[in-house]
Amino acid sequence: MRCGALMLGERMHGEHCQNGQHGDAGFDVVAHLCGARMPVTLGDLVTAPEFGLRMVWPTLDDGPDPRAMGGPGRAPEGASDSSEQTALPRVLATEVAWVHSSDLPDPAPWLEPGQLLLSDGAQFAGDRSERFAQEYVARLADRGLIGLGLSEGIVHDRIPDAVxxxxxxxxxxxxxxxxxxxxxxxxxxxxxxxxxxxxERLEWSLDAQRAVARAASSSGGLGATIDELERRLGGWAALYDAAGRPLPFGGAPAEHADQVELLVQRTLTTPRPNRRHSLGSDEAVALERIGTSAHPLGVLAVRTTAPFDPAANDLVASVLALASIALEQRRALDLERRRLRSGALELLLSGRLDTADRVAAPLWGTAPDGPLRVAVAPHGAESAELLDALEAAAGDRGWTFFAERDGDLVMIADELGMRTVRSLLSAHGVRAGVSGRVDAATLERGLSEAAAAHTASRAAIGEYDDLVGDGLEGLLVASGAEGLARRMLAPILEADADPARTAEGASLEDTVRAWFESGCSWDRAARVLGVHRHTVRTRVARAGVLLGRDLDDPTDRAEVWLALRLLRRD
Structure with missing residues (x-):
């Protein structure tokens, strides 16, 4: 007589451990073990010498002994390629979630997938038909059981052929x-x-949680936390900000960097993104969004070869919570730093240099006494990437300070620092204007010059010095004033287009231009045009009337002359 009923919430259904039969053991244990890893395989049970278990199928009685396989999942030497023998390693590698014992005619309702059922086979005794065996096995297979173990030598001398x-x-x-x-x-x-x-997993989890907490409170902060996560999970981890850019904590390997960044962008923009993505081969990445879909703070990417177990999930959740706090603090700190920069800029522009120096110097250093230049980029240029690049470059080569003002990005730097600023603006495709040389006391003038250079120049980086070299006319040309000149001179241009007017000889435009180029001398203009000086007077007077300008007035005369020069350029 054998006894084997494990009384763990079992349902006995009136069956007792008597007459060599086993009761229904352990039906509620699965709930207790739910979430744990399943390190036991069928191969472990078959190869355990104390049990003496033998595979009946997929290995037949006269087939190779599975205990001679050298461990689960390894094919025996000399084994043939039959479907039963090639299936054997796969079967023996199957994980066992739990083991039950029951002789009920239908134990399936109390079983769960991944379990092994043991039975004395009493349900197959008597006049049970072959159809009963087929239906019984079908119910177990449909339930997701991984195997059936039947005793030999108690109810049946050998397992029934029908089973x-x-x-x-x-x-x-x-x-x-x-x-x-x-x-x-x-x-x-x-x-x-x-x-x-x-x-062991609980101990691992507690130890890992303590290690991550220590890392978070260390001087390494978030970087040390990500490093500890990598050590505990045995793979790489990377952190990305709300724009999808990698932060300097951990990092994906070069061969996967681009693919992971693309997946991070999808995670940030998709309301309910997939959490696990294949990277090819057996490698995958788990992506966890930090924050909400409406206000994401970033994404944590962790390399994985299989879905995380509960202990690993708990560890990742802890790191997510710590990263969320750190990134929220980082965002708030960045906002305050931007406000502080804007305030310091206003102090500089208002001439309160001592106050500005006390505010800004501890963070960004004292402005040099030598010449400075001011650069202005228009509204919308202050991308996070550019601001980060400027932050990193500040103090690296020369002195650089930047702040936002009325939606524009204002940069102040010495000559060496401004070279870096120009390079960064070009690299990020940002148009800007750069002032001439100023000092700390004349920054307001530099701001105006930079704004004028940006407005007037056709170059991506407009230089005020270049505009000054071309004079006022160059400034007007650079700002696109040719169109305004054509509109101003339209009345005489339309008059010159009249066929009747063309027949009279030189146009009004040519006459006025010749007059200006002759120093406003009627006689010299007449000789240039080959007409009488009274004809020149008449035409110039007519042009003044059409233009609505008094060409005897120096201001009107200068405007018309400048318009003619711009029209020639056009």
């Missing part, structure tokens, strides 16, 4: 359990391993 055939048809592994092996021993064997694994 063997039914298992073969439904692909359900079938094991033979010797008479001497109590089911409770197999159940306790699996339970002990699962319990030990749960204990």
């Amino acid at each position: 063997v055939e039914a298992c073969r048809e439904r692909g359900l592994p079938l094991l033979s359990v010797p008479r001497r092996t109590p089911f409770i021993a197999v159940i306790r064997y699996v339970a002990d391993i699962l319990a030990r694994d749960r204990r």
